[in-house]
Amino acid sequence: MAYSEKVIEHAENPRNVGTLDKNDPNVGTGLVGAPACGDVMRLQIRVGDNGVIEDAKFKTFGCGSAIASSSLATEWIKGKTIDEAETIKNVDIVNELNLPPVKIHCSVLAEDAIKTAIADYRRKKEARTA
Amino acid sequence: MWVRPFVHDVTAVTERVFTSLGWVTAMNPFEVLGLPAVFALDLKAVEKRHRELSRTLHPDKFVGAGASERRHALGKAVEANEAFRVVRDPVARAEALLRLAGAAVGEGAEPTAAPEFLMEVMEWREALAEARATRDGAAVATLAREVGGRAQASEAILAAAFVGRAPDRAQLELARIQLAALRFYRRFLEEVAAIEEAWQDEAAP
Numbered sequence: 001m002a003y004s005e006k007v008i009e010h011a012e013n014p015r016n017v018g019t020l021d022k023n024d025p026n027v028g029t030g031l032v033g034a035p036a037c038g039d040v041m042r043l044q045i046r047v048g049d050n051g052v053i054e055d056a057k058f059k060t061f062g063c064g065s066a067i068a069s070s071s072l073a074t075e076w077i078k079g080k081t082i083d084e085a086e087t088i089k090n091v092d093i094v095n096e097l098n099l100p101p102v103k104i105h106c107s108v109l110a111e112d113a114i115k116t117a118i119a120d121y122r123r124k125k126e127a128r129t130a
Numbered sequence: 131m132w133v134r135p136f137v138h139d140v141t142a143v144t145e146r147v148f149t150s151l152g153w154v155t156a157m158n159p160f161e162v163l164g165l166p167a168v169f170a171l172d173l174k175a176v177e178k179r180h181r182e183l184s185r186t187l188h189p190d191k192f193v194g195a196g197a198s199e200r201r202h203a204l205g206k207a208v209e210a211n212e213a214f215r216v217v218r219d220p221v222a223r224a225e226a227l228l229r230l231a232g233a234a235v236g237e238g239a240e241p242t243a244a245p246e247f248l249m250e251v252m253e254w255r256e257a258l259a260e261a262r263a264t265r266d267g268a269a270v271a272t273l274a275r276e277v278g279g280r281a282q283a284s285e286a287i288l289a290a291a292f293v294g295r296a297p298d299r300a301q302l303e304l305a306r307i308q309l310a311a312l313r314f315y316r317r318f319l320e321e322v323a324a325i326e327e328a329w330q331d332e333a334a335p
Contacts, residue, residue, distance in 0.1 A: 031248045035240030035310045038317025040252050061255040061321075 003064055004098035010068035015075050018057040020044040025128060028121025030113040034062065034105055041070050043113035047121050051081045058113070065103040069093050069110035082118050159213035159226050167230055170289040173218060180214040220285055221316055224309045227292045233302055241310050251314050258318070262325050274322045281315035284308040 003011070020027045022044065030043045039062030046055040056074035060067045072093055077085040093099070093107035160167040163179050185191075187207040192200045216222040225235045233239075243251075254277060261269035291297045291305040 031245060031252060033243045033248045033251060033314065035243060035313060036236070038251075038313040038315075040248060040255060040314075042252055059252075059256070061252075061259070 006097050007064055007068040007099070010071040010097070011064035014058075014067055014071040016057050016071065016078070017059060019059065020046055020055065020057050025124055026121075028117040028119070028124065030115070030117030030120060032109055032112045032116055034066070034109050036105060037062070039063065039066055039109075041066060041109050041113050043070055043073060043110070043117050045077065045082070045085075045117045045121060047082060051083070053077050053080055053082060053085055062109075063103070063106065065097070065099055065106040066109060068097055069099070069106045070113060072096060073110040073114055077114060082121065085114055086118055088114060157209060157213065158230060159216040159223075160230075162209050162213035163217060165217065166294050167227060167292070168289075168294045169220075169223060169227060169285070169292040171217065171223075176214070176217055180210060183210045220288075221309065221313055224288050224292075224305065224312065227288075228302070228305060228309065231292075231297055231302055233306060241307050243310060243314070247311065247314075251318070254318055255321075258321060258325070265329075267329070270322060270325060274319065277315050277318045277322075281312060281319065284312040284315065288312070 019042075020029075022029045024046065026046050026048070028045045028047065031040070032043075033040045039060070041058065041060040041062065043058045044056065045053045048054045056078050058070040058074050060070045073088070076088060076092075088111060090104070090107040090111040093110055094104055097107070099107055158167070163176065163183065165171060165176065165179065184207060187203050187210060189200070189204065189207075192203045195203070216226050228235050254273060258270065258273055260266075261273065287308045288305055291301040291308075297305065
């Protein structure tokens with residue numbers, strides 16, 4: 001199967017690979033797995049007091065499409081508020097990367113990772129203010 | 131352009147067409163190979179059974195036969211190959227057994243992995259990447275042993291769930307969870323195999 005140029009570009013030069021301190025109260029971590037293929041993806045956000053995502057990092061063990069999807073996701077959410085980031089849909093990733101049908105689950109994984117990271121951040125914040 | 135293919139090519143093409151139509155999911159791979167529908171199978175015996183079946187169905191044996199008989203044999207040969215592909219692989223075999231038991235299998239039907247489990251898998255994958263980068267063969271072997279042990283434990287539970295009679299609801303649920311975990315273990319072990327192969331290739335003169 002041929003990868004699109006954008007997938008290859010992201011897979012060869014992934015943006016924002018790395019780790020944020022998961023114990024930092026301003027960091028939300030989203031860890032998701034693809035049950036159909038056994039790959040894992042971690043996406044982390046650091047959120048400022050104004051609700052803007054200041055930094056995003058990811059680590060993905062999976063195929064080129066999974067790496068590209070998470071790489072693109074971190075690029076997109078940086079500088080957005082968490083509410084804006086939450087509206088990103090997997091189809092946006094599919095369209096941007098020209099993912100074929102068999103790789104759609106990679107974009108679903110990236111969307112889930114964003115949502116899980118945001119939920120984790122919110123949970124931490126609520127625990128602090130409660 | 132349509133080139134008249136050789137008999138072997140016909141097999142390949144037919145196989146692809148059938149697979150893309152999802153036709154193969156409808157067959158019972160155990161029945162095709164004349165095996166009991168259980169998880170714990172002697173793979174050497176399975177391989178022998180498949181080889182024998184393939185020999186009797188080989189196109190060379192049907193050179194003088196009529197067109198419909200040849201077609202029938204070809205269809206059976208394709209079916210036997212597909213059944214063997216399913217039965218020899220623990221994940222595909224468990225999927226087939228779940229389907230036979232009436233459980234939904236495939237994307238969207240998989241149980242969601244617990245965060246603790248995913249964290250463990252992530253740590254293994256990171257440790258493996260680190261071991262690869264530092265060329266630490268002992269660390270790779272240790273990880274492979276640990277994950278391999280977990281895969282074996284999952285397979286043992288699947289073996290207990292599928293013994294030839296319909297599993298009850300609790301067994302079925304347990305089997306679905308173990309199969310989901312097994313996919314992560316197998317994926318990890320594939321990665322180990324890829325690393326070992328790459329190192330071997332480098333070491334080759």
